[in-house]
Amino acid sequence: xxxxxxxxxxxxxxxxxxxxxxxxxxxxxxxxxxxxxxxxxxxxxxxxxxxxxxxxxxxxxxxxxxxxxxxxxxxxxxxxxxxxxxxxxxxxxxxxxxxxxxxxxxxxxxxxxxxxxxxxxxxxxxxxxxxxxxxxxxxxxxxxxxxxxxxxxxxxxxxxxxxxxxxxxxxxxxxxxxxxxxxxxxxxxxxxxxxxxxxxxxxxxxxxxxxxxxxxxxxxxxxxxxxxxxxxxxxxxxxxxxxxxxxxxxxxxxxxxxxxxxxxxxxxxxxxxxxxxxxxxxxxxxxxxxxxxxxxxxxxxxxxxxxxxxxxxxxxxxxxxxxxxx
Amino acid sequence: xxxxxxxxxxxxxxxxxxxxxxxxxxxxxxxxxxxxxxxxxxxxxxxxxxxxxxxxxxxxxxxxxxxxxxxxxxxxxxxxxxxxxxxxxxxxxxxxxxxxxxxxxxxxxxxxxxxxxxxxxxxxxxxxxxxxxxxxxxxxxxxxxxxxxxxxxxxxxxxxxxxxxxxxxxxxxxxxxxxxxxxxxxxxxxxxxxxxxxxxxxxxxxxxxxxxxxxxxxxxxxxxxxxxxxxxxxxxxxxxxxxxxxxxxxxxxxxxxxxxxxxxxxxxxxxxxxxxxxxxxxxxxxxxxxxxxxxxxxxxxxxxxxxxxxxxxxxxxxxxxxxxxx
Numbered sequence: 001x002x003x004x005x006x007x008x009x010x011x012x013x014x015x016x017x018x019x020x021x022x023x024x025x026x027x028x029x030x031x032x033x034x035x036x037x038x039x040x041x042x043x044x045x046x047x048x049x050x051x052x053x054x055x056x057x058x059x060x061x062x063x064x065x066x067x068x069x070x071x072x073x074x075x076x077x078x079x080x081x082x083x084x085x086x087x088x089x090x091x092x093x094x095x096x097x098x099x100x101x102x103x104x105x106x107x108x109x110x111x112x113x114x115x116x117x118x119x120x121x122x123x124x125x126x127x128x129x130x131x132x133x134x135x136x137x138x139x140x141x142x143x144x145x146x147x148x149x150x151x152x153x154x155x156x157x158x159x160x161x162x163x164x165x166x167x168x169x170x171x172x173x174x175x176x177x178x179x180x181x182x183x184x185x186x187x188x189x190x191x192x193x194x195x196x197x198x199x200x201x202x203x204x205x206x207x208x209x210x211x212x213x214x215x216x217x218x219x220x221x222x223x224x225x226x227x228x229x230x231x232x233x234x235x236x237x238x239x240x241x242x243x244x245x246x247x248x249x250x251x252x253x254x255x256x257x258x259x260x261x262x263x264x265x266x267x268x269x270x271x272x273x274x275x276x277x278x279x280x281x282x283x284x285x286x287x288x289x290x291x292x293x294x295x296x297x298x299x300x301x302x303x304x305x306x307x308x309x310x311x312x313x314x315x316x317x318x319x320x321x322x323x324x325x326x
Numbered sequence: 327x328x329x330x331x332x333x334x335x336x337x338x339x340x341x342x343x344x345x346x347x348x349x350x351x352x353x354x355x356x357x358x359x360x361x362x363x364x365x366x367x368x369x370x371x372x373x374x375x376x377x378x379x380x381x382x383x384x385x386x387x388x389x390x391x392x393x394x395x396x397x398x399x400x401x402x403x404x405x406x407x408x409x410x411x412x413x414x415x416x417x418x419x420x421x422x423x424x425x426x427x428x429x430x431x432x433x434x435x436x437x438x439x440x441x442x443x444x445x446x447x448x449x450x451x452x453x454x455x456x457x458x459x460x461x462x463x464x465x466x467x468x469x470x471x472x473x474x475x476x477x478x479x480x481x482x483x484x485x486x487x488x489x490x491x492x493x494x495x496x497x498x499x500x501x502x503x504x505x506x507x508x509x510x511x512x513x514x515x516x517x518x519x520x521x522x523x524x525x526x527x528x529x530x531x532x533x534x535x536x537x538x539x540x541x542x543x544x545x546x547x548x549x550x551x552x553x554x555x556x557x558x559x560x561x562x563x564x565x566x567x568x569x570x571x572x573x574x575x576x577x578x579x580x581x582x583x584x585x586x587x588x589x590x591x592x593x594x595x596x597x598x599x600x601x602x603x604x605x606x607x608x609x610x611x612x613x614x615x616x617x618x619x620x621x622x623x624x625x626x627x628x629x630x631x632x633x634x635x636x637x638x639x640x641x642x643x644x645x646x647x648x649x650x651x652x
Contacts, residue, residue: 191521
């Protein structure tokens with residue numbers, strides 16, 4: 001009920017009487033009072049005025065199941081939240097739940113990861129209190145070969161979520177990073193469990209640098225936080241909810257065709273690599289080319305020096321920009 | 327040490343003195359005597375003659391870590407065996423171990439599965455004492471899109487293993503079943519955990535009907551056991567070892583090119599569908615075609631009625647023979 005009372009308080013700018021809340025949820029005044037006290041303890045500023053009622057003055061950067069769920073405007077993406085103050089990695093939690101048949105769209109969020117993962121088993125720095133670590137569990141009924149496309153949808157959703165919540169314009173570094181002024185603000189790690197022709201489940205993990213003020217020295221030139229760009233603190237739960245709202249929208253567009261035709265133009269407009277020289281790093285082979293944007297199946301089209309065009313598959317190669325760290 | 331003593335006994339047709347065994351393994355006579363007593367309890371017929379020593383007269387159809395390992399002639403495939411009298415499913419055991427980084431080639435074997443799995447989450451009947459349920463764990467350093475090819479390698483290995491141990495000629499029903507006279511004797515279930523461009527691990531599960539005398543009524547016309555074809559009991563551990571030996575061989579051929587060029591001809595020679603009319607069942611669309619065999623990437627090439635040739639991807643479609651149950 002906490003999520004629901006929070007949602008009600010957030011939706012109302014004026015005072016809500018205890019009686020109104022009781023009537024709305026069919027619970028006792030004591031029950032309402034208890035929830036309000038809990039919320040205050042968690043850091044919510046709630047004003048209580050005799051004969052007027054309760055008013056939410058400010059929500060700090062609270063991360064909790066109730067806070068996130070109270071902000072969620074989706075039908076299924078992140079509608080159910082599993083929250084951890086601390087866990088090994090949200091991808092691991094989502095994969096375990098996937099094995100057990102947990103439902104499509106469930107979102108796993110942690111304030112801190114003790115074994116955060118980057119691609120190919122690399123670690124992902126995951127301190128508490130400043131970042132978003134979240135993973136959505138999906139059961140898409142489609143061929144495993146199409147799963148990489150979901151990474152691109154999530155990249156779109158994160159970029160749009162950041163724009164909606166902070167006003168900051170970010171860009172996508174194909175296929176799975178979000179950058180601002182060439183510095184990484186978000187990484188996406190998609191993992192899948194599949195049979196030959198059948199996806200058991202997909203998990204899409206998202207790590208966003210939100211309120212960090214400093215980074216470890218070895219990455220400080222390549223990484224940036226939203227706060228460093230914006231100058232003020234950002235409420236992580238709002239960004240989570242905004243990202244899920246966008247993800248649900250793009251996922252549903254994608255499901256109609258199972259390709260990226262419906263989002264390709266938008267993706268390319270956010271693509272940091274577009275119309276730029278890139279270095280294509282194939283295993284054992286490296287060459288420069290000119291990036292033209294993604295095609296409908298998510299490959300990056302590049303023009304070689306002899307004028308020929310070529311599709312570059314996510315993962316078969318890395319792409320490195322010639323400028324900055326992108 | 328049990329596996330090693332067993333292996334020594336099997337490699338010698340004549341008597342081995344206790345002293346020889348002690349010297350070979352640098353252990354006490356009491357230790358050797360204890361192992362021999364254990365083996366007798368498990369059903370091995372071991373003759374002990376004063377002044378001559380021990381001789382293995384007969385190994386029954388024993389399934390155990392020691393028995394399987396004593397027969398294994400591979401360098402890595404099934405070199406390490408994890409054996410269960412009973413488990414949920416060997417694929418599940420292998421996947422759990424894969425998450426924990428268990429080594430490439432480890433083989434999980436069970437005498438009975440209580441939650442045996444077929445494709446797409448269907449169940450697989452797994453009674454005790456008569457079948458092989460085994461799963462090999464692999465960490466192939468290649469793109470996820472190539473993983474389905476491993477199923478075809480295992481199909482080859484099972485067909486060859488059956489031939490070596492029983493003399494029976496079986497055939498492959500593309501992509502993942504083994505049949506004898508049109509009836510299914512083995513199914514293969516490949517599952518993978520992967521990132522976009524990186525395989526965390528692959529597990530290949532194999533279920534073989536070995537010594538069954540009857541089948542449940544609903545499948546008795548489509549299923550057959552090796553014993554039913556051969557007329558005598560088969561030692562399951564020998565078939566496991568023979569299959570692993572073939573799998574290791576074909577896997578290493580495959581690794582050189584990462585395609586099936588090195589085994590294509592052999593595969594096609596065992597293919598039950600070849601040069602036959604098949605029904606291609608695409609989702610929402612069904613048509614008849616003429617199967618020409620697999621190509622180098624494992625797709626089935628079919629000729630349509632208008633003479634055009636087409637590649638059929640494992641999983642995008644089912645193929646059903648026009649004769650029998652294949």
